[in-house]
Amino acid sequence: GQQLNQSPQSMFIQEGEDVSMNCTSSSIFNTWLWYKQDPGEGPVLLIALYKAGELTSNGRLTAQFGITRKDSFLNISASIPSDVGIYFCAGLDNGGATNKLIFGTGTLLAVQP
Amino acid sequence: DGGITQSPKYLFRKEGQNVTLSCEQNLNHDAMYWYRQDPGQGLRLIYYSQIVNDFQKGDIAEGYSVSREKKESFPLTVTSAQKNPTAFYLCASSVPGLTLFFGPGTRLTVL
Numbered sequence: 001g002q003q004l005n006q007s008p009q010s011m012f013i014q015e016g017e018d019v020s021m022n023c024t025s026s027s028i029f030n031t032w033l034w035y036k037q038d039p040g041e042g043p044v045l046l047i048a049l050y051k052a053g054e055l056t057s058n059g060r061l062t063a064q065f066g067i068t069r070k071d072s073f074l075n076i077s078a079s080i081p082s083d084v085g086i087y088f089c090a091g092l093d094n095g096g097a098t099n100k101l102i103f104g105t106g107t108l109l110a111v112q113p
Numbered sequence: 114d115g116g117i118t119q120s121p122k123y124l125f126r127k128e129g130q131n132v133t134l135s136c137e138q139n140l141n142h143d144a145m146y147w148y149r150q151d152p153g154q155g156l157r158l159i160y161y162s163q164i165v166n167d168f169q170k171g172d173i174a175e176g177y178s179v180s181r182e183k184k185e186s187f188p189l190t191v192t193s194a195q196k197n198p199t200a201f202y203l204c205a206s207s208v209p210g211l212t213l214f215f216g217p218g219t220r221l222t223v224l
Contacts, residue, residue, distance in 0.1 A: 003155055033212055042117075042203050042215035043156075088155065090213075100171075101146075101213055103155040 006104030029091030
């Protein structure tokens with residue numbers, strides 16, 4: 001099945017540092033979503049983006065929907081230990097009769113206190 | 114509180130046995146989904162249902178079956194035909210075309 005290219009695959013940073021991760025696709029999406037997954041839990045929605053060029057913030061998190069509709073990035077400012085987890089981007093493929101989320105491969109974030 | 118529940122959290126089965134994973138939602142969502150997650154990988158779609166009594170295969174449906182007799186419930190059966198069933202299984206629901214909300218997951222281990 002189709003998957004998005006998400007990078008980096010993993011990041012090991014010090015508490016207080018800023019973090020940036022991104023997703024690219026060969027397909028156009030109408031919606032981009034960013035989820036965070038804690039170990040052994042289901043993903044939790046962080047930010048949803050519905051319009052090309054849209055820049056949305058949620059606390060220390062900022063995400064943008066690329067102008068080409070083929071990419072998105074997520075920034076985390078001033079990281080803290082509880083930011084640890086796996087971050088997934090997802091593009092909503094709502095062409096035709098189906099509405100399917102296509103997921104990135106994930107970015108593992110480790111934050112050292 | 115509205116949400117999605119999956120049970121059990123951990124499940125152990127012997128090879129060759131069928132097993133059914135439960136997923137219930139009280140969000141009044143029409144669409145429900147099952148994903149499989151393996152270590153270090155993204156989520157792969159097994160089956161999805163956009164309305165009661167209707168469901169479609171996802172990208173990796175072989176060895177799995179589902180039913181959607183009620184809006185609130187979308188159980189997944191992992192059959193003995195599934196070659197490598199040990200994985201973390203995630204159920205999700207949504208209003209079609211909008212964001213997915215995930216349950217807490219069931220970790221299935223086949224011994």
